[in-house]
Amino acid sequence: MRRVSSESFDLSVYLPDELLERMRQRAVIHDRENTFPEDDLAELKAAGYLSLLCPTALGGAGLSLAQVSRLQQRLAGAAPATALAINMHLVWTGVAKVLADRGINTLQFVHEGAVAGEVFGFGISEAGNDLVLFGSNTDAAPHADGSYSFSGTKIFTSLSPVWTQLGVHGLDTSSPDGPQMVYAFLPRAEEAAGRLVVRDDWNTLGMRGTQSRTTELHGAVAPADRVVRRIAPGPNPDAIVFGIFSVFELFLASVYTGIARRAIDVAVTTAGQRQSKKTGKSYSQDPDIRWRIAEMALTYDALPPQIDALCNDVDAAADHGPKWFSMLSGVKHRAVTAAKAIVDDAVLVAGGSSYFATAELSRLYRDVLAGLFHPSDPESAHSTVAAAWLGPLEQ
Template sequence: MKLVDLNTTEERIEALTEKIKPFAKRAHKYDEDGSFPFENFQVLKEIGYSALTVPKEFGGLGISLYEMLRLQETLAIADGSTALSIGWHMGITKFLGEEHIWKDDKYQSYANDVLTTGALLNNAATEPATGSPTRGGKPETSAKEVDTGWIINGRKTFTTLAPILDYFVVSASIEGKKQVGNFLVKRETSGLEIEETWDSIAMRGTGSHDLVLNDVHVSKDDFVQEISSGSKRAMGWLLHIPACYLGIARAAQAYAIDFATSYSPNSIEGTISDLPNVKQKIGEMELRVMQSQHFLYSVAQKWDQSSQEARQTMQSELGAVKLSVVNQAVEIVDLAMRIAGARSLSKQNPLQRYYRDVRAGLHNPPMDDMTIIKLASESIQRQSHNPSH
């Protein structure tokens, strides 16, 4: 069964939900071992998940941003690490194809690989010295032009999906110029190594190891994009991040409610779900989930229905969604743990994993401080043009 053969978003969500049930059972093992969930990705490849965001003009289904986020949230309820990992591939694949970032024949070649083999891609942009690329640091990774193409040297950190990626989009400073470019590097390229450095206590199953490039040779046409230092374009696909953390929060919410409706200490009649203080927390979780879903999906639908020009005015809105949903997700997991009590800190209890995982969202782009400053600047500017007195 391939998801592409189903007719509607709801049918695809239902089929995905069924297929990924084992993911939730395996999540504890991968977290405990810090190992990579190869089995999960095998399932996702079998159902053609990684190809869903390839645009129709390149032979794919070209699902909407709204549907991509719904699927990602569903996946994250089962396993947050798997969802966040493949979310990068899904979003970047969608963005590159829809925006024609690469030359069409280059993207088509990549898309064919995704459609036929389920090939996976991610950006490799973060470096030890520069931190998050959203802060504007220039890559220390270098690309030197030679007669036969380019020679790339450097190290990238937080390369999510490193154990299984087929393609790496590597940012590098071009030697002798101020220019920065993105280079497409295939996994089998000589000089490319994965150094297993990922030791985070959160999102342990993402395989976000270091990518090491030692005299890696790529062809001329693998220089796929020049990166401008000017204003960044709005990128709706990054909403896969809040969708993932909302999914994790919903998993915590479900666990807490199941616990509350089944736990009956001998000091009370019925279960603890009848207690006003527990009901208060359950209601607060539900309120936060509702707020997050409405914000996330209304903005996603606005993106889908907007022109390219209108989308470029949505940067602050996209950042606000990420900030709001991720912080609400942290609060939802906290409430769930308060309901479950001290047992939520047991290594066998999934709530402690959700707590660690959901906090990782605070460190995904865009950063909260940048979003708040941008919102403040726009608010001040708007008011200065429309003074109330």
């Protein structure tokens, strides 16, 4: 496995230009055919990408959150759906890192599994559950041996065709100390046992390659050694809640920031290639086009430093107190809304050619829309930030 130090970090070590170009070409096919990017995953595995956040002592790369964020931005510029799919695996390895950095080693098996080639899926989202991490529609039933059975339905389960362990949460209402939120990992073998069903229902506007299918849990069993946390429901500063929320938001922001950067690059190239019939000059010399691209760049330039700073603060266990959640939901919200605005402007720069489904900007236009649906959505982000600055709503 290739390793790099923080001091000499080079994005191309893990994502060389030729690999990115292969992924960019395949992204067209997976979007058109609504298929999972198996070849992308194989190449990323071979590059050590699944274990970027795993400690070097366990055979991983030992990278920081900020370094992986930059890699995800680079990957998203070539294959947004691949980046978003692999994000969900990286979230769990990132959570394991956040917990380990704080002296909690209950997720060491995630790092060990990632180094060994396991793929971790993210089974948290549920239809109609706006509590997200603070509650669950899924029933978590305890067993005498410490294992749990989970029954419920998870949506937007990225990596559905390939995950080997699925991280889920559910609500235990039957234990004496209940109710308790239970976080655990389900083995893929539960599918063969009929206790886990993956629907083939992913047919969406964009991000088609993620294959984020609906997952039904019918008493799917997580072994006792894969039950990693039991905490009270509701707003909770527990390390696993912070770990999931922080890494999830930061890596989502990274993917959409990568899409924004690619949209600018395509707009710049297109402006240089298009020629005005009126002036005989390229559109890159048109004052209106120059202003629009400058506005796109001004918006984009603010995003990577914000993400870097918060990633570094998470790694350093900085204490932002109750402001943490507003800062994290805020950076995700800004990245997604900025990326959408930038892609909109890139389409205007490129002109009518971008309206054809075969155009890269057409795909980016559809892919970037998915960002609006990920937690924290605009309503949740504004509510969280309002509470941080104004205090909670009066009852």
